[in-house]
Amino acid sequence: MSNNTGSGNGGGKFDQARRNFLRGIGIGTAAAVAQPAWGGQTFQDTFADFFQKDYRRMSVDEIEAALERIERKAEARYDVEIDCQNTPPQPGVVYGYAINISRCKGYRDCVHACVKENNLGRDSQMQYIRVLEMDQGDFNLEHSDHYYEPETVPVEGKHYLPVQCMQCDDPPCVKACPVEATWMEPDGIVVVDYDWCIGCRYCMAACPYWARHFNWTVPEIPAEEMNTNTHYLGNRPRPRGVVEKCHFCIHRTRKGQQPACMEACPTGSRIFGNLLDPDSAIRYVLANKQVFRLKEDLGTEPKFWYFSD
Amino acid sequence: MVVIRFIFDSVREMFRGPREYWMWLLALSLVVLFGAWRYSEQITEGLVVTGMSDQVSWGFYISNFAFLVGIAAAAVLLVIPAYIFDRKDVKDVVLVGEGMAVAAVTMAILFVIVDLGRPDRLWHMIPGIGRFHWPVSLLAWDVLVLSVYFLLNLAIPFYVLYSRYRGKEPNFRLYFPFVVIAMFWAISIHTVTAFLFSANPARPFWHTALLGPRFIASAFASGPALIIITLQIIRKLTSYHVSQTVIDLLALIMTTALQISLFFVGAELFTDFYNEGAHAASIHYLFFGLGGFSSLKAWIWFALALNLTALVILMIHPLRQRTVMLNIACVMTFIGIWIEKGMGLVIPGFVPTPLGEIFEYAPTSVELSVAAGIWAFGILVFTLVAKAVIAIEQGKLSCPPEEQRYTL
Structure with a gap:
């Protein structure tokens, strides 16, 4: 079953720390490289969104990256910090x-x-x-x-x-x-x-x-x-x-x-x-x-x- | 490369013509641009600018799609007499029919694309990089058969015309197998399109084994109707020879197909209404209205009247043989089937909803404009293709001998 790949809630503390770390990097890069455009999204996020694979074929890392993007997008669009998980x-x-x-x-x-x-x-x-x-x-x-x-x-x-x-x-x-x-x-x-x-x-x-x-x-x-x-x-x-x-x-x-x-x-x-x-x-x-x-x-x-x- | 010269010359021929021809191309282009402009509105705002809803989730776009697949399939009615029965008169115009198939498939595919909520994700269907849910999804089947049909109707005329262009007779043995495939494929595109609807027990109105046969019968009435009109226009505007025997043959096919099509409609009406159950709710809505809603009622009775009148004209020999009467019957059949198999087929499938809600649909000006743009685009494609086909078939356009060739 390929849909068990996600870690999300089941992943525990380490996972959350890693997520926060990645989030920091993501925002840092975005701010440094591109101005928010594309409807509140950075060019990188828009690009990654477009080429995102379907859920069942994404690797654990790709799902993580997708979750980060979803959270960033929600912040840009609704001005809310959400927590998007992938509980298996x-x-x-x-x-x-x-x-x-x-x-x-x-x-x-x-x-x-x-x-x-x-x-x-x-x-x-x-x-x-x-x-x-x-x-x-x-x-x-x-x-x-x-x-x-x-x-x-x-x-x-x-x-x-x-x-x-x-x-x-x-x-x-x-x-x-x-x-x-x-x-x-x-x-x-x-x-x-x-x-x-x-x-x-x-x-x-x-x-x-x-x-x-x-x-x-x-x-x-x-x-x-x-x-x-x-x-x-x-x-x-x-x-x-x-x-x-x-x-x-x-x-x-x-x-x-x-x-x-x-x-x-x-x-x-x-x-x-x-x-x-x-x-x-x-x-x-x-x-x-x-x-x-x-x-x-x-x-x-x-x-x-x-x-x- | 002669192939490049062939394509180059053909394209040049497409854009060569008298002032009226240019005006015609310009007029069509303007409608296409208008449709594209209205479509951009739909892209920015979303499908909310259409009249569709969660209740009636397909509308005018898919209605036109279903109808146009039938027009595309009807090209087979020229292909069979031309290649199987070796009728010289039909062979002269068969490429025009195949050009019409190409234009119709193009329109059908465009109608599906404008109906998508996320056209930017169309690549998700491409096997390999996307996920193509074949053979399970009927929509995947439809994409497959339409694409192949499109290619077949491009490849066969391309080969035939290319041979003529070089002053050679096309090798019949080489392309005959593809002609046979194209014949069966024509039936398949419309059958699969019918199955797309009839595969849904959730929608009793569509869920009938008669839908496939009904689709084929009505297509073989509306398709020849369009071909008959088109051939006469070509005969009038160009010096291209269109034999009256071809038109007579198509008129006869159309008569039979319309008889069968109306018989099927009658069979459907009898089965649904003799012992009217819950399954008849949609057809009741279509013909008589339901719960005070009846926006399709006038249309379907109008369509039925058109088809019946056309059938009477067609069945009386002296009438059918008079060009004016035949043309009237053709226009009536075309519009009648367009209503019956377009909005008359798609919309009632959604009314009432599976939970019994009655919610009506009417296309918005965006939908009508985009549809007009797509129709104009199809007519434009056909005009250009037919222009080149006729020039090559008449021998006006051929590969010049080596010493007279201009450099590309």
Whole structure:
């Protein structure tokens, strides 16, 4: 597995020291050799960005250099010092998600927590999670309301269905990509290399869950709202013209934390965990609840289940 | 080097002509420049200047792409009678058809490039230095078949013309294998383009085995329509001989193809509407509107009316044989298929979204301008190619004997 090459968080103290050292050199050289140009970037960074290899073929050093550039770019564009990591997948872990739809009350706290956590463009109003409001007794997505705005939720006679990337085990979006800019990591998360995507949007046409979103413009994020804890394959600031999607909060979950949507849910409807761990909560749900998956007939094998009490 | 002289002479021929010819080139160039200027706007601002959205993530650009691949494939309808059935009259104009294929593929590729969010990363597709997701990704397949088709349609006419230029008959045995490959390849480009769409169970509107056959049938109607008009223009403007029998043959092919194409449309409508399920939502949106939204409705009925009227004209022999009526039918078919297989095919695939949201799309002035620029560029390419082809085919342009050659 070539994607274990990164060191990031797993690398420990030495790594952090080295990173800081490199960062010092990088800024020093940049200041000495070239004036910041190219949209706040130095010529060297622009050059290196252009010829950057795809994530899975970069060496450890090349990834390190890429992370440094991402941090410099974020500083230039958003005036924020971010920490971009490359935490590798944990061995023996494949993530799965389940939502108790009888508990979900449509508060959309998951949606808003996700926007903040993952540095989604505020002006573009991109959201990885959509909560659909439907009439009780109706489960036709075409009758669902995506933009319900009542005074208070839940509304009598309605039920709610949160939808996000299902992290399919046979993902049609990955097959669609003409440049292999999107793939499934060993821990089952379908990720995008934002620096490799050419923006053809074929994956968006291929996704049955409308989980993929495009940066039609440069995402705008207020400096004070920027989440500085970022991951190369996750919530780092994205360039314009590329596709992105839910990544199960890769920067959190790979360190054993919950995804932001689960943490934010006030009703406890969301269950996230390791599908390979027989003692995990997600495995309990799968073993003891009547679960179903959306559009299971399409054969994409979502790792995302729904159940009710 | 005679090859260099050949290229040099051909290019010189392309830019030689009467005042009207120059005005024509100038007019096309101006539209190209206008399109390029509007495209620069898209480059600076991003694709946000288009009407596309996360809901309808492909629009006018990809619609034109799908249509133009069909036009490119239709050149095969001249190639087969010319080379397989050895029809002399068709052979006279086959190079014009191949020139049209080159222009159409150029436009198709340009339409994909302007649709990209990151055209600066196009090199990511190049095998070796990039990652080319072949044979898994259908888009990789499309890039492959279109590139090869482009090269085939450059190489074969290049060889034939180069031989003529030197006053020799081209060696049939040498280029025939490539002609056979080009024939199958023509079918493949449009089939792969259809599969690009039909490969997606996420989009029920496209996910039908009939899409490939529909693409071929409609291409074999719209392609001959364009060739018939073009050949008549060439006949009118130049002294080049275009036999009426070629036009009659193309008109007959077009009639049959349009019949089959409309039959396929009918089959699709029946299957979707007899027992209307959730899969019919998109086609319902296209023909009747959905949830109060119906921006494509007028267009698709207009297209259907055009195609049906054209078919009636074509099926009545005395009408089809009258040049004026034939031309009307050709224009109707061309526009009808352009709507049906362009916006009429691409947009409903996105409406409603897989989560049932209805969000409409309309191209912005940037998209329309860029598209106009690309069309003008294609017509410009075709004009220049046809100019050189005709001069060489007529024997007006040939390699001068050794002693009369000017130094390059």
